[in-house]
Amino acid sequence: MFPDSHSFKHLAIRYQHGIGLPIALFVITVLALLVVGMAQLQQATGQSVSLQIQSQRAFYAAETGAQLAVAEVLDSGSCAGVLTEQVYTLGALSECKARLSCAVTTPLPIPGSGSNSVFTLTSVGECGSGNELASRTVEVRVR
Numbered sequence: 608m609f610p611d612s613h614s615f616k617h618l619a620i621r622y623q624h625g626i627g628l629p630i631a632l633f634v635i636t637v638l639a640l641l642v643v644g645m646a647q648l649q650q651a652t653g654q655s656v657s658l659q660i661q662s663q664r665a666f667y668a669a670e671t672g673a674q675l676a677v678a679e680v681l682d683s684g685s686c687a688g689v690l691t692e693q694v695y696t697l698g699a700l701s702e703c704k705a706r707l708s709c710a711v712t713t714p715l716p717i718p719g720s721g722s723n724s725v726f727t728l729t730s731v732g733e734c735g736s737g738n739e740l741a742s743r744t745v746e747v748r749v750r
Contacts, residue, residue: 654738661734661741664703668695669732669745672705676728680749686711686726703734725750 672693679688686709693705710727726749733742 657739658735658741661739662743664700664734665732665741666743666745667732668700668703668705668734669730669743671695671700672707672730672732673728673745673747676707676709676730677747677749680709680726680728684724689728700734703732706731706733723750 675693676689679690680686682688689707689709691707693707695701695703695705708729710729712725712727713723714725728747728749730745730747731742732745733740735741
């Protein structure tokens, strides 16, 4: 009435199918996708930080160029002495440049004020190259 335990074990082993291999392949695939995703996120974060640093450098290059142009305009009283481009070779601004422009306007005269010229100085700072090129503009008005 009861089957032989020896023959029952033989039947159980014969009809048994393993699930370990498909589960292992699934886990390995999921882990590989996670690793690839984390690597792409790390690369994007690194590029973002690099561009942010270049952007700050470009701002300071533009700010420095504007300050140089203001000093020149205040010394000479005209746009003639303002350089058109300032290239930085030392320190944190190395490999950066500032393109400078100067425009003068004379608004309505103010009695007793002497010179009434308004100088608009524009400085465009650029740092980096290719995909990491950052550009910032600073505009200053001096009277």
